Amino acid sequence: MKLGWIIRGVLLGALAVAVFGPLVNMLLWAVAERWYFPAKLPIEYGFSYWERVFRPRGNAMESLFNSVVIAGGTVALCLAVALPAGYALARLRLPLRSLILLAFLLPQAVPNLAVYINVARIFYSLGLNGTIAGVVLVHTVHGLLFAVWITTAAFAAVDRELEQAARNMGAGPLRTFFTVTLPLAAPGILASAIFVFLESLDEFTGTYFVGVPDVMTLPLLLYNASAGGNYQIASITALILLIPSIGFMLFVERFLRADVLAKMGG
Amino acid sequence: MAGGPASVEFRAVVKRYGAVTAVDGVSFTIEPGTLATLLGPSGCGKTTTLRLIAGLELATEGQILIGGRDVTRRAAAERDVSMVFQSYALFPHMTVLENAAYGPIVDGTPRKEAHAMARAKLELVGLSGFEARMPSELSGGQQQRVAVARALVLEPQVLLFDEPLSNLDAKLRRRVREDIRELQRRLNLTVVYVTHDQQEALAVSDRVIVMSNARIAQAGSPRDLYERPANRFVADFIGDANVVAAELIEVSGDRAKVVLGGIALELERRGARPGPVTVAIRPEALLLSADRPAAPAAPGRIGKAAYLGTHMEYTVTSALGELFVIDRMPSRAFAAGAEVWISLPGTGVAIVPE
Numbered sequence: 001m002k003l004g005w006i007i008r009g010v011l012l013g014a015l016a017v018a019v020f021g022p023l024v025n026m027l028l029w030a031v032a033e034r035w036y037f038p039a040k041l042p043i044e045y046g047f048s049y050w051e052r053v054f055r056p057r058g059n060a061m062e063s064l065f066n067s068v069v070i071a072g073g074t075v076a077l078c079l080a081v082a083l084p085a086g087y088a089l090a091r092l093r094l095p096l097r098s099l100i101l102l103a104f105l106l107p108q109a110v111p112n113l114a115v116y117i118n119v120a121r122i123f124y125s126l127g128l129n130g131t132i133a134g135v136v137l138v139h140t141v142h143g144l145l146f147a148v149w150i151t152t153a154a155f156a157a158v159d160r161e162l163e164q165a166a167r168n169m170g171a172g173p174l175r176t177f178f179t180v181t182l183p184l185a186a187p188g189i190l191a192s193a194i195f196v197f198l199e200s201l202d203e204f205t206g207t208y209f210v211g212v213p214d215v216m217t218l219p220l221l222l223y224n225a226s227a228g229g230n231y232q233i234a235s236i237t238a239l240i241l242l243i244p245s246i247g248f249m250l251f252v253e254r255f256l257r258a259d260v261l262a263k264m265g266g
Numbered sequence: 267m268a269g270g271p272a273s274v275e276f277r278a279v280v281k282r283y284g285a286v287t288a289v290d291g292v293s294f295t296i297e298p299g300t301l302a303t304l305l306g307p308s309g310c311g312k313t314t315t316l317r318l319i320a321g322l323e324l325a326t327e328g329q330i331l332i333g334g335r336d337v338t339r340r341a342a343a344e345r346d347v348s349m350v351f352q353s354y355a356l357f358p359h360m361t362v363l364e365n366a367a368y369g370p371i372v373d374g375t376p377r378k379e380a381h382a383m384a385r386a387k388l389e390l391v392g393l394s395g396f397e398a399r400m401p402s403e404l405s406g407g408q409q410q411r412v413a414v415a416r417a418l419v420l421e422p423q424v425l426l427f428d429e430p431l432s433n434l435d436a437k438l439r440r441r442v443r444e445d446i447r448e449l450q451r452r453l454n455l456t457v458v459y460v461t462h463d464q465q466e467a468l469a470v471s472d473r474v475i476v477m478s479n480a481r482i483a484q485a486g487s488p489r490d491l492y493e494r495p496a497n498r499f500v501a502d503f504i505g506d507a508n509v510v511a512a513e514l515i516e517v518s519g520d521r522a523k524v525v526l527g528g529i530a531l532e533l534e535r536r537g538a539r540p541g542p543v544t545v546a547i548r549p550e551a552l553l554l555s556a557d558r559p560a561a562p563a564a565p566g567r568i569g570k571a572a573y574l575g576t577h578m579e580y581t582v583t584s585a586l587g588e589l590f591v592i593d594r595m596p597s598r599a600f601a602a603g604a605e606v607w608i609s610l611p612g613t614g615v616a617i618v619p620e
């Protein structure tokens with residue numbers, strides 16, 4: 001009995017360290033002025049690195065702006081493709097649907113780097129290299145697989161008899177889609193939007209090949225900082241990277257609660 | 267939309283799904299303002315027939331007319347037909363009122379007016395005060411009534427029900443089927459009603475269309491089907507009749523003298539010729555007695571005996587074959603294995619033309 005509690009306590013503690021340890025470490029680095037090897041804690045605290053990051057030539061605000069614009073654009077483009085594709089796939093018969101969804105996985109088997117190098121070459125010839133549009137395109141390709149998968153599942157879960165009831169009441173196909181199918185699939189679609197947004201915010205490799213040096217995003221900034229051994233700037237950038245994630249989550253959560261969850265109620 | 271009830275007519279309608287023929291050359295006419303049931307065992311094509319009327323499936327061959335107009339190629343949204351689905355198919359993200367108002371709103375009726383129409387129909391089905399609830403907050407019976415209100419709100423020419431009682435408990439079933447019949451009469455609606463329960467069909471219909479294997483086995487009034495089955499299938503499916511072999515020995519006009527198991531009876535001829543014929547005997551038309559009665563009778567032995575409160579059910583082995591018998595006097599019960607005499611007072615027995 002007692003032993004059980006001790007084991008449980010230790011396990012929970014370990015979990016807490018695993019989850020929050022890196023975060024605490026990051027927070028400490030963000031406010032450390034000096035921190036050398038043998039010291040367990042920073043030797044000196046201060047905000048001079050924050051000042052450096054937010055200096056007009058510090059790139060942080062521009063990268064934040066780029067990251068958000070790219071993530072937003074990626075979500076919009078992904079949904080524009082995934083909504084019709086997911087709906088069409090969901091209405092296919094089952095074995096065919098599974099086959100197509102699996103076929104979507106094939107490109108993932110090819111090493112990403114090789115693909116990105118070629119994409120970068122093609123984009124260069126199209127004048128897309130170093131543009132936000134180019135980066136959005138790369139992120140879209142990356143996020144589309146999951147967006148299509150999730151929206152397909154969401155649409156497939158909508159009972160077809162509900163659509164037939166709507167048609168029976170005189171609604172045309174578009175009306176049926178927007179008043180019945182889409183609202184019922186909304187939670188799944190929002191989930192895919194969140195997923196794509198966060199993936200885009202985090203994306204590094206594709207941005208590196210297509211965007212650099214003209215389009216800087218937060219992950220690239222972070223990479224530059226930590227490659228240069230500047231853990232303070234890397235930590236501060238990582239913290240900034242949290243802002244759009246949390247903001248987007250709050251936005252979606254509010255939308256979910258107000259509009260969908262209430263009406264989903266069981 | 268055009269007011270008043272409309273007729274529904276099928277002309278040699280065929281519906282195929284790949285190799286499966288779900289409806290095979292079906293023709294019938296349902297008069298305006300009547301309630302017709304489609305009755306038959308699982309998989310015989312009832313739902314498909316209903317969906318063909320609604321336009322949710324398109325006929326492979328043949329013609330479908332509603333109110334005399336050919337609608338064979340018309341889409342569901344263009345047909346003035348409303349359907350109450352077996353699952354009710356209420357929109358889970360809309361309130362009861364929004365569900366009921368969906369039809370008129372789609373139709374372009376202003377929201378306020380549409381809500382008033384919906385409220386009126388919800389009142390008609392006894393659901394006033396439930397407008398703001400979500401479908402998930404209603405009982406099965408209440409959901410069913412919302413589905414009816416939603417279907418009624420456009421005052422359709424034809425109202426379709428697909429096994430509307432299958433999700434309700436036995437007690438509620440009787441009441442709801444009476445409610446539906448009452449509503450149909452009061453609003454003078456053409457109703458097509460699908461069920462696989464023969465009692466339900468006999469209880470509510472003006473006309474019953476019995477289906478078997480994608481075809482019509484017989485169509486007629488409940489009394490017709492029960493008393494004058496056209497074939498073995500209908501005789502057996504409606505009222506569990508005993509189908510036995512008999513000998514037709516004499517014809518006079520439209521009457522015929524038939525002998526079965528040594529008992530002679532005079533029955534309606536129904537086009538039969540002298541020689542072997544098939545006869546359907548209702549289970550309650552067979553009379554059992556312990557002593558040999560004055561009337562002609564055949565000996566038999568009780569196989570199984572079951573007490574059902576209002577009546578006894580027996581299987582009896584006799585010269586007529588294995589018989590299913592219902593005895594309305596459970597106080598006089600025979601035990602399994604008892605020797606009995608079987609007699610036939612004459613009603614509930616019919617020649618089956620086949």
Ligand SMILES: Nc1ncnc2c1ncn2[C@@H]1O[C@H](COP(=O)(O)OP(=O)(O)OP(=O)(O)O)[C@@H](O)[C@H]1O
Nearest residue numbers: 283286287288307308309310311312313314315462
């Ligand atoms: N969409 C479809 N695709 C292929 N076959 C179908 C389809 N719908 C129905 N069928 C077949 O058509 C036949 C008739 O089906 P239907 O649903 O009309 O039967 P039913 O009489 O309503 O049966 P139940 O009482 O079980 O509801 C069945 O054999 C069924 O398997």
Ligand SMILES: [Mg+2]
Nearest residue numbers: 312313314428
């Ligand atoms: Mg059915």
